[in-house]
Amino acid sequence: MAKNRFSDSSGPSQRQLRVGELMRRALSDLLNRGDIHDPDLNRLSLTVGEVRVSPDLRIATIFVLPLGGGNRDEAIAGLKRNKGEIRRLLSKEVILKNAPELRFMIDDTFDRMDHTRALFERDDVRRDLDGEGPQDPDTPEDT
Template sequence: MAKKRFDNDKGPSQRMLKVGELIRRTLADALMQGTVHDPDLNRMNITVGEVRVSPDLRIATAYVLPLGGKDADEAIKALARNTGELRRLVGKVTGLKHTPELRFLPDDTFDRMEETRRLFADENVRRDLDNDEEE
């Protein structure tokens, strides 16, 4: 059975999107400026691609990727070690009644885009697409 991302099938609400983007920018700024007091984390260049927030705004999942896409596990471990400090920063900026619990996962957007490009480059797929355009 497929896992549902949201309570309803309509997708995220405007508020969820706004809070997610605010958290994304806050995390990205903190990581870029080296605000976190962890030398391991500060030596990494980490991109925060997206933050998805649960409907009750209690959980925020950040999809992150180190520059070059290598050592993603190491980056996630470093972020997990500093969750408390990052959460305090997010709490200051968002002003929400409850600061969301932060979770970090690797961002696979680039991998999915590369797989899509590979599929469209496949000769069989191109032939099928060309046949659809002719009809």
């Protein structure tokens, strides 16, 4: 029996990962070279953290973060304003049957890592991780 292409699998396919990484590198190069004709966007230093591509490769969600974490709204507005030009330049760099629709989002990976790190630093969490927390009454204690 053939595999259903549109079923919810455990994650993205190798093809999606490969195309996403190619797009991430190409977009990073475009932004570093200043190929986009927008002075407001060119003065920002943006990090392209990840590109997630839909299974049919028609939609690419691009996660970006300005250097230092500031000017987030300005960065997203500049990218959305120049979406057509970015799509055209990307289609020249990454050869695909169709140029994907681009969607830009802020990469909050670093914020989530900081939050997780702060949780692990809390005394009650540290106590539980060290095994000094309260015992479950159903589990026998070692004597």
